Amino acid sequence: MNWISKVRNSLPFMAKRETPDNLWVKCPKCQEMLFAQEYEENQRVCPRCDHHGRLGADQRLATLLDEGFALLTQPEVKEDPLKFRDTKKYTDRLKQARAKNPHRDAFSVGSGEIEGRPAVVGVQDFGFMGGSMGMAVGTAFCAGAECALERGCAYIVVTAAGGARMQEGILSLMQMPKATVMTRRLKEAGLPYIVVLADPTTGGVTASYAMLGDVQIAEPGALIGFAGQRVIQDTIRESLPEGFQRAEYLYKHGMVDMVVNRKDMRRTLVGLLDYLRPAQAA
Structure with missing residues (x-):
């Protein structure tokens, strides 16, 4: 045994501390x-x-709504109506997604207040099967709109989706007009419908309720569009501009009303709620 080993073994060295794997990102x-x-x-x-x-649904709701908000029960829908299977059964994909997520599907709704202003907030979670729009998402969106109609308050929706859920086929696409009808009912009732476009918002979601808000807000750098950039380039056979389909580009060209940093989102929503609140509540 050499002298280094003797010294090391004779001194009361502390055990090596374990470093958590999630300490840094x-x-x-x-x-x-x-x-x-x-x-x-x-x-x-x-x-x-x-x-x-x-952001996940729970974290997003907590950053927007005041403490004590109520989480609406996600509606039950028929699962796997087409008995779909690709490399996996659709039911197995749902089980896998639910094992990683506290909610049954990609759309969650909270009913409460934002700095004392009544509001219903619906959040689409990209972490659940890419936030894809199926029957559960469409039904939950409509349930949130119904809640806003009952309370006579604004409906705020945060979108983040890769589009329609292919495992539900035409039933997924039917959620587009279904949700659109609910936005029309809010408009007829004189209630604000505000959309916050998060990264990414694409496909059938963009083609329906994501772009029907009274006010369209985008988070910085968010990807927003219908078809993918490569698909568009191959179709028109031209190169697309720098930053195409990003929030700042869409704001510059009038597709969204404002680009708002996440730390300023609550303050912005409060200002909009005060400005857009129904006349009877003013």
């Missing part, structure tokens, strides 16, 4: 390593480059 845009706690406290916005990461 890497920003997907600037690739900087961020302290995970700081990242979460900053609502998943990178303090270095301002990249807006994706």
Whole structure:
């Protein structure tokens, strides 16, 4: 035994401390390593480059609504109506998604207040099968609109989706006119319908309720569009402009009303609720 080993064995060295695997996260845009706690406290916005990461439904509702809001029960719908199977059964994909998510499907609704202003907030979670729009999402969206109609308050929806859920075929596409009818009912009742476009908002969701708001708000850098950029380029056989389909490009060209940083979202919504509140509530 050499002298280094003798000294090491004779001294009361402390055991090596274990470092949690989730102590640090890497920003997907600037690739900087961020302290995970700081990242979460900053609502998943990178303090270095301002990249807006994706939020789960519970975290999104908690950042927008005051404490004590009520979470609406997600409606029951018939699962796997087409007995669909690709590389896996659709039922197995649902089980897999639910094992990683506290909710039964991709759309959750909270009813409460935003700094004392009554509001119903619906949130689409990209973490559940890419936020895809199936019967459960369409039914939950309509349930949120019904709640807003009953309360006589604004309906705010945060979208984040890859489009329609292919495992439900035409039944998924039927959610587009179904949700559109509900936005019309809100308009006829004189109630504000505000949409917050988060990254990404694409496909059938963009072609329906995501672009029908009285006010369209986008988060910085959010991808917003119907078809993918490569599909469009191959179709028109032309190169697309820099930043095409990003929030800032759409704002510049009049497709959205404003681009708002996540830390300013509550304050912006409060201002809109005060401005758009029904005349009888003024």
